[in-house]
Amino acid sequence: MTLDPEQLGQSKADLAETLRTLRRRAGLSGVRLANRCNMSQSKISKIETGKTVPTLVDVERILRALEAPAGLVAEVSALARIANTEWQDFRSMRRKGLEKKQNELADMEQSSTELRFFLPTMITSLLSTPEYIRATLADVPGDHSKAISRKLERQAILYDTSKRFTFLLTEQAARWPLLPAPAMGVQVDHLVSISRLPSIRIGIIPLAGRIPVMPLNIFTLYDHRIATVETSTGVMVFKDSRDIDTYMEEFSRYEHYALWGDAARGRLEEWAQLFR
Structure with missing residues (x-):
């Protein structure tokens, strides 16, 4: 599965939506993803609703937990960098x-x-x-x-x-x-x-x-x-x-x-x- 970086956009809301979509596609609940990432469920929720902007380290932990392919990791990590700038x-x-x-x-x-x-x-x-x-x-x-x-x-x-x-x-x-x-x-x-x-x-x-x-x-x-x-x-x-x-x-x-x-x-x- 790959995503076009242009479709991802450059906003914090786009990053939140992308991570939420990837979790759902992986068939994981917020609680299960939080356990895999060693994060709290509330933090995952805040990230996916755009209330918290995740760092690149946070995004990498989430993507590893979702077993995302290398190409997708690079695309979403680029979006995370933009969201933090x-x-x-x-x-x-x-x-x-x-x-x-x-x-x-x-x-x-x-x-x-x-x-x-x-x-x-x-x-x-x-x-x-x-x-x-x-x-x-x-x-x-x-x-x-x-x-x-x-x-x-x-x-x-x-x-x-x-x-x-x-x-x-x-x-x-x-x-x-x-x-x-x-x-x-x-x-x-x-x-x-x-x-x-x-x-x-x-x-x-x-x-x-x-x-x-x-x-x-x-x-x-x-x-x-x-x-x-x-x-x-x-x-x-x-x-x-x-x-x-x-x-x-x-x-x-x-x-x-x-x-x-x-x-x-x-x-x-x-x-x-x-x-x-």
């Missing part, structure tokens, strides 16, 4: 209001304990001066006042000592001249000051020596729950543990090439002086 395009965000996205980010930050930011091209708003934040929105049409205010309000989370923030910036991100030189000097000085907070680690990857890996995107990790990846047109939100593991591993690789603590602060102070 969300696309947020910047145009839609702008139509809804940029401050609404800031509220969403604030909620994610509040609900997380350990946050990791990989910043190969620019400084995140959590570490930005008001001038830098305004400059990042300069090409976006409309009134930015609410979004700027909300970005600045979010920075209060950095003083919460129950959380841990790790910011990993490349030299390009720290030195890209988004502002006039004096203002960039202030921005880089701000990084030095923020790095002294007890909840903050700031690492700097200098453009020197050999780094045999190449960064592609800005990404953020919220505990081991969510990974968000920014592109030029929007944000991908990954919730499957395997995708998150991939970004965790990438973050760890880049950490080894970074300067930390006083070494990082010393390098930032040199760059700030060059701007001045």
Whole structure:
């Protein structure tokens, strides 16, 4: 038995319906399938009704219990990956209001304990001066006042000592001249000051020596729950543990090439002086 991936669709509801259909075709009740998968019957029910989005591991366990052929496993696993991924395009965000996205980010930050930011091209708003934040929105049409205010309000989370923030910036991100030189000097000085907070680690990857890996995107990790990846047109939100593991591993690789603590602060102070 095979299914056309195009017929499966790309929604969470499609995944739920597909798994329910496969169970019925196999002649199993929800209770029997739950026993085979070592899951609770209530979890199987929530998966099949779309109330719970299963991880790829969950889907593989269910498909093994159904003795699904390899081709079908690949098709349904692809659908599960799509169901665990969300696309947020910047145009839609702008139509809804940029401050609404800031509220969403604030909620994610509040609900997380350990946050990791990989910043190969620019400084995140959590570490930005008001001038830098305004400059990042300069090409976006409309009134930015609410979004700027909300970005600045979010920075209060950095003083919460129950959380841990790790910011990993490349030299390009720290030195890209988004502002006039004096203002960039202030921005880089701000990084030095923020790095002294007890909840903050700031690492700097200098453009020197050999780094045999190449960064592609800005990404953020919220505990081991969510990974968000920014592109030029929007944000991908990954919730499957395997995708998150991939970004965790990438973050760890880049950490080894970074300067930390006083070494990082010393390098930032040199760059700030060059701007001045």
